[in-house]
Amino acid sequence: MKFTFHVSPSIKNNLSTQRIMKELTLGLLVVFAASVIYYGKSIGADAALHCILLLACSLITTLVCESIFAKIMKKDVKTFLKNSFGWVSAIILTLMVPVNMSCYAVIVATVFAIVIAKLLFGGFGQNIFNPAAVGRALILQAFTGVSVGLVTYATPTTTIASTYHWLPANAGVLDAFLETINGTNKGTFLDLALGNYPGSLGETFTILILIVGVVLAIRQIIDWRVPVVYLGTIFVLTAVVAAITGIDSYHGIPAVIWYPLLHILTGGVVFGAVFMLTDPVTSPTSASGRVVFAMGAAIITVLIRLKANLPEGCLYSILLMNMFTPWIESCFDGKQLELVKKSRIVCACLALIGLAISFYAASSIQKVEDVPANTAAVVETMEVTL
Numbered sequence: 001m002k003f004t005f006h007v008s009p010s011i012k013n014n015l016s017t018q019r020i021m022k023e024l025t026l027g028l029l030v031v032f033a034a035s036v037i038y039y040g041k042s043i044g045a046d047a048a049l050h051c052i053l054l055l056a057c058s059l060i061t062t063l064v065c066e067s068i069f070a071k072i073m074k075k076d077v078k079t080f081l082k083n084s085f086g087w088v089s090a091i092i093l094t095l096m097v098p099v100n101m102s103c104y105a106v107i108v109a110t111v112f113a114i115v116i117a118k119l120l121f122g123g124f125g126q127n128i129f130n131p132a133a134v135g136r137a138l139i140l141q142a143f144t145g146v147s148v149g150l151v152t153y154a155t156p157t158t159t160i161a162s163t164y165h166w167l168p169a170n171a172g173v174l175d176a177f178l179e180t181i182n183g184t185n186k187g188t189f190l191d192l193a194l195g196n197y198p199g200s201l202g203e204t205f206t207i208l209i210l211i212v213g214v215v216l217a218i219r220q221i222i223d224w225r226v227p228v229v230y231l232g233t234i235f236v237l238t239a240v241v242a243a244i245t246g247i248d249s250y251h252g253i254p255a256v257i258w259y260p261l262l263h264i265l266t267g268g269v270v271f272g273a274v275f276m277l278t279d280p281v282t283s284p285t286s287a288s289g290r291v292v293f294a295m296g297a298a299i300i301t302v303l304i305r306l307k308a309n310l311p312e313g314c315l316y317s318i319l320l321m322n323m324f325t326p327w328i329e330s331c332f333d334g335k336q337l338e339l340v341k342k343s344r345i346v347c348a349c350l351a352l353i354g355l356a357i358s359f360y361a362a363s364s365i366q367k368v369e370d371v372p373a374n375t376a377a378v379v380e381t382m383e384v385t386l
Contacts, residue, residue: 017083017085027275031095035051035099042196047099051201061106105139113131124281167306168368169247170369174250181197193206203272227294229298268314272315277318289332301314
């Protein structure tokens, strides 16, 4: 057996796992509070109470599952719960589901996320996949049609994917899409940025999530490189698609600006960038590895959005890149200063792959140049976005 040792110098700081998880929890709760307020004002008290009930169901289920596991493994329950941080996965999972989701579906998804994706791997710090993402994937596959009937029109992500193929070609078509995002026929880019439309509970508040992300990055709770590289790569790749397809400007804004912004403001990419891709357990530990991890996830996200049958790509891009994390770790294991050249080569290769995918997608997607006849009558059960 070969042992590899890395000698000093080492970098130390005053961050602890307890502090990281505490501040991450506070950031998530800020987004959740915004969600409760929005649904309470736009739909009613029943919707706000349902949001709280969904979170309570997920938290209680997590508590029960981890307590049983601690008993089986003959560990002190209180200590295990304190160091397992299961509530973080529960909050993230809740923020990833739409307000229409039933409590039963959330409970089943939480069991699957905590038991299958986390505890069976050994618990916190040993799981391969992001537990919340696994639970969300289960909902996507098994509970898509489950609804409590609080919202009766489609989410913007579902609409733009199914009706506009993620490629509205001109201002008229884009305006037609924006007018349907919140059921009032008055939607704008600002509504997308502020989260003034239905969707997954915590994924729609783009500006708020970015503010929370900046605070967490400044306090070194998350690595700023991950969201910056992920969102930046999506912006560049979709700008290339806009340039190749020749779609029109929007009220004086060039297509290479508004089209990438549409991708970033719609769906769960900002939430995924700040709260999921930065997961310290399922992402690489080195700075170079995290950059590669984020670039790979962005490329997969764009590919799924433009060429797959799913409305979104963030969720599966995270799970797929989770599988590559051990390989990325092995590639960038060693003295980081000596691996700079290697990381640049890998990033350049990924950039070429991303550009090739953009060219392929742009040449094979049919852009929507006319307003669909059924746009004004989009009335369907709100579907999942991730």
